[in-house]
Amino acid sequence: MNDKKFNVTEYVDQTALLLGFNLPDEYRDGVIANFERIQVIAKLVNEFPLPEDIEVAPIFRPD
Secondary structure: OOOOOOOHHHHHHHHHHHHOOOOOHHHHHHHHHHHHHHHHHHHHHHHOOOOOOOOOOOOOOOO
């Protein structure tokens, strides 16, 4: 597994460059802050333990 820490600032800058998106300076810090929040939430979701025998529901029906 890769032990390199995810660099949010580099990700935002490189993704904007790859997409050809001009990210104005006045929004850049806010975008980076939001991606840092997303990273924290994603870590919680990804680390949530699931039993090995869990099955995917074939149809989702909200109540």
